[in-house]
Amino acid sequence: MNGYLNYVAKRFGQFVFVVVTGVTLSFLIAHFSPVDPVEQTVSLLTNFGATDPRTVEVLRQSLRELYGTDGSLISQYFLFWGRVLRGDFGPSLSAFPTPVMTIIGRALPWTIGLLTLATLISWVIGNLLGAIAGYFRNSRAIKLVGLFVMALQPIPTYITGLTLLIVFGFLWPILPISGGAQLNLTPAASWAYISSVIQYGTLPALTLVLVGMGGWFVSMRSLVSNIVTDDYVVYAELAGVPSRTVFSQYVARNAMLPQVTGLALSLGNVFGGAVIVEFIFNYPGIGKLMIAGIYAGDYSLVLGVTTFSVIAVATAVFLIDILYPLIDPRVKLG
Amino acid sequence: MFKVLRDLLRYNREFLFGTLLILIILGLVVASFFAPYDEMMTYAVIPDMPPGPEYWLGTNSRGQDMFWQLAASMRNTLMFGLVVAIISRIIAIVVGLVSGYVGGKTDQIIMAFNDTLGALPNIPILLLLVFVMRDQMTWGVLALTAALLGWTHDSRLIRSAALSLRTREFTRHAAFSGMRTGQVLFREHLPYVMPIVFFTTMNNLIWAIGLEVTLSILGFSDINRPTIGGMIYWANAHSAMVAGIWWWIAVPMLAVVILFLGLFLLAMSVNEYIDPRSRLARMGA
Numbered sequence: 001m002n003g004y005l006n007y008v009a010k011r012f013g014q015f016v017f018v019v020v021t022g023v024t025l026s027f028l029i030a031h032f033s034p035v036d037p038v039e040q041t042v043s044l045l046t047n048f049g050a051t052d053p054r055t056v057e058v059l060r061q062s063l064r065e066l067y068g069t070d071g072s073l074i075s076q077y078f079l080f081w082g083r084v085l086r087g088d089f090g091p092s093l094s095a096f097p098t099p100v101m102t103i104i105g106r107a108l109p110w111t112i113g114l115l116t117l118a119t120l121i122s123w124v125i126g127n128l129l130g131a132i133a134g135y136f137r138n139s140r141a142i143k144l145v146g147l148f149v150m151a152l153q154p155i156p157t158y159i160t161g162l163t164l165l166i167v168f169g170f171l172w173p174i175l176p177i178s179g180g181a182q183l184n185l186t187p188a189a190s191w192a193y194i195s196s197v198i199q200y201g202t203l204p205a206l207t208l209v210l211v212g213m214g215g216w217f218v219s220m221r222s223l224v225s226n227i228v229t230d231d232y233v234v235y236a237e238l239a240g241v242p243s244r245t246v247f248s249q250y251v252a253r254n255a256m257l258p259q260v261t262g263l264a265l266s267l268g269n270v271f272g273g274a275v276i277v278e279f280i281f282n283y284p285g286i287g288k289l290m291i292a293g294i295y296a297g298d299y300s301l302v303l304g305v306t307t308f309s310v311i312a313v314a315t316a317v318f319l320i321d322i323l324y325p326l327i328d329p330r331v332k333l334g
Numbered sequence: 335m336f337k338v339l340r341d342l343l344r345y346n347r348e349f350l351f352g353t354l355l356i357l358i359i360l361g362l363v364v365a366s367f368f369a370p371y372d373e374m375m376t377y378a379v380i381p382d383m384p385p386g387p388e389y390w391l392g393t394n395s396r397g398q399d400m401f402w403q404l405a406a407s408m409r410n411t412l413m414f415g416l417v418v419a420i421i422s423r424i425i426a427i428v429v430g431l432v433s434g435y436v437g438g439k440t441d442q443i444i445m446a447f448n449d450t451l452g453a454l455p456n457i458p459i460l461l462l463l464v465f466v467m468r469d470q471m472t473w474g475v476l477a478l479t480a481a482l483l484g485w486t487h488d489s490r491l492i493r494s495a496a497l498s499l500r501t502r503e504f505t506r507h508a509a510f511s512g513m514r515t516g517q518v519l520f521r522e523h524l525p526y527v528m529p530i531v532f533f534t535t536m537n538n539l540i541w542a543i544g545l546e547v548t549l550s551i552l553g554f555s556d557i558n559r560p561t562i563g564g565m566i567y568w569a570n571a572h573s574a575m576v577a578g579i580w581w582w583i584a585v586p587m588l589a590v591v592i593l594f595l596g597l598f599l600l601a602m603s604v605n606e607y608i609d610p611r612s613r614l615a616r617m618g619a
Contacts, residue, residue: 014446014449014450017446017450018450018453018454021450021451021454022454022459025454025459026459026462029459029462029463029466030462030466032466033465033466033467150598150602151595151598153598154540154544154594154595154597154598155544155590155591155594155595156543156544156547156548156590156594157544157548158547158548158551158563158566159547159587159590159591162566162583162587163587166575166583170575265452265453267455268452268453268454268455268456269455269456271455271457271458272455272456272457272458275457275458275461276457276548279552290458290461291461291552293465294461294464294465294554302461302462302465303462305458306458306459306461306462309455309458310454310455310458310459313453313454313455314453317453
């Protein structure tokens, strides 16, 4: 158990390091921006008619405090950290004065739901197909399926998503292509609402699954084809263990474990793909929020979403990492 | 080298197919230098003409011939990918070789930094940068940023190869005969990791081009400079699908598929060639 605690501590150190780097990077990029959120808000608020200069000065002062752009670089940096730790990214500019965190909180369940489901499905399908392809290497049908799965993977998420949108939205319109759920339904635990969420989520999820499973397929196939030649597998086959049992109990089980680590490593990329998918299908998640924020010139929203997503991805990676030794007894603790 | 290529073309169907697809793309790139009018020019031809004998791939609503537009876009997009791939390869090689050769604490620190950078989600950070830079965001800046983000995985691969080279006899010989560290790495170790570098270049190229396509579809690069993503951006901006000008969307999408499929097939078959295990499997051992 002591070894496990050591392992967790080490991973936690890494996690903190990633978060600090990400937040610092976000701060620095935002700080050297030519966009001044304070001046932007001032011009937005004083757009209509003349305003008393003294009022503007007071407004400017309070906005500076609100956005934390007062003082030197160092003090701003620590101020920014304080805000990150409190989860306070200031008010959104395009939806003034709703706090950015409230908007993120509204979008978060959509992204988490979509990402978790799509990642799990593509992980399971990709690994299963990969294991089959690695074990039954000489089957032509499986080779064909494999080629198709692998060829989908390098194609940019946007192209796959747009193709699905055109096919299932225009040519054969059977699935909704925009939004997260039917607009006239109120969010509730009713069957109508849930089925609507599933319908609207099908195309975004399908895009992520199609793009994602190729990577799992390739690595699983090579893992399995290495294991197949191992002595213990050959021995089991010679001893007359049914090939179904050899496949599921001897080969696939051993090959699956490194793929869990791969899951942690891939999360950052999967998140990037989700940003694009949400934009294509107008899905009300974090990614759409971020792109909408960029189009609207909403400084605090963009900075908030970036910082938040860096921390969220790092947290997810950390969680998978610390759960890993519980699944794989072979992992070296210490 | 040529013999290898010839054998690959003869015996490896994926390689042959990939080469053909990439040749189509390269043909387009060459054609782009013979364009009858400037690639930035709008309303050079009759707008909204469907594909036909006069305009092979049709014309768009901005009065550009899709064929020449596609050729110029392909050149620019490939250029972006190559610049990213070359810069990030240099970083990956230097970091990987140094980290593997020096080892110890230095190696640990470099790899901690490497993993941290690799764990950051690229897209949000790039989007933040694009947001902040606005109009100053040229393709050069974008390429540099992408290169700075895209080397971490490959440097780890190179490091693990360098780690095993470090303890080999010839490295000790080189060091004892007075070669400087830089020389050892460059002259002795680099040739050994070159296969890894070649293989990762393909993957990096695919990644970089995908990034460029994505960002320019969103309109987050210089939108006047023709790129594959930019073509789709303009088609969306003019609601080409709704207006029935389907070729405006279909042409760049088809081009992307050809390009990525070609690169992918090449990467896969070269990887198979480099990996001795799959080569043995192919020979039936």
